[in-house]
Amino acid sequence: MKSKPEASKVKVASPKKAKAKPASPSVKKDEADKVPALHLPAGVLLGAHTSISGGVSQSVPRAQALGFTAAQIFVKNNKQWFAPALAEEEIKQFRSEQKASGIYFFAHNSYLVNLASQDAQMFATSIKAMTAELERAEALGLPFIVMHPGSHGGAGEEAGLQRIAKGLDEIVKGTAGFRCRMALEITAGQGNALGYRLEHLAWLLENVSDEKRFGTCLDTAHLYAAGYNVKTREGYDETMDQVDKLFGSRRVLGLHLNDSKVPLGKRVDRHEHLGLGEIGIDCFKWIVQDARWASTPKVLETPKSEDMHEDVENLTKLASYLR
C-alpha cells in the first residue's frame, strides 16, 4: 500500500526515533514504533470506530492520538444487553475531553437489539435496551446512535418492518425531548435482516410517529453485499440518486467506509480494508470527493490491531483523495 508520490493533503508526522538505543529489554517496543498521527484538513470529519476499553472517556485520547476528526463508539459493552449506569465523573470527563478535542463523536448500538423480533419478550427487551443505550448516548452529548433495524426471524419483511416501526415509536415515547437521534443503518441483508434495501429505511422514516428523531447511516460494505454496485461509477451514481430520491442525503447522519470481503449481492456482512476487497478503492475516492458527503462524518469499521495503525493507513489513503 504505497502512497502516491503526488502531493497529498495529509501530512504524516515522521515517526519518533527512539532517543537512545534501549539498553534494557523492558523498554516497550511500541514506544519506538508509535503510530504517526494524521493531520486532516479543517472541516473534514474522518476517523474510525474507537474502543471504549477502560471507560468511554478513554476513547477520546485514543482518537485524538491518531488525529481523527470523527469517531464512532459503543456506549457500553456491545455484547451485553445492559450495563451499570455511567458514573457522573465518567460522563463529565468524556464531555469535557470530547469538547476540547473537537472530534465529532457518535454512537453505535449493541448488536443484540432486535426490534423486528416477533417474540414478545425479545421485543420488549430490545426496546428496553435500546432506550437505555439512547439514555447513555444522550448523557454523553452524542448527536446520534447508529442501529441495525432488525431481523424478522421468518415472519416476513412486512411484519418485520411493522414491528420495527412500533418498537421505534415506543423508544421515542420513552425518550421524549432527547436530542440524540437514531440512525437506521443499511444492512448486508444477512439471513432475515431487514434494512438491506434503501426502501426499507425510507419506509421506516415515513412510518414512525416522529421522523425528526431519526436519520440513516450508509455502510459501503453493506450496500455492496446487499446488491448496490458502488464499485462502478454508474452504480455509485445510481445508488446515491436513489438515496436522494428516497430520503435525501440530508437524512444520512453518518457513513461507514468499509470495503467488502464478499462479492456483490452476496448478502453477507464482512468488512475489508479499503481497496483490498471486492469494492476496490474508487468508491471511497468518489465518496470523499462527493459534495453530498462533504460534512457527513465518515468512519472506518475495518479490522485493526490495538495500536490502530491500520486505521491510520486506511485514512491516509482516503485523505489523499480530498480536494
Ligand SMILES: [Zn+2]
Ligand atoms: Zn456499519
Ligand SMILES: [Zn+2]
Ligand atoms: Zn457490517
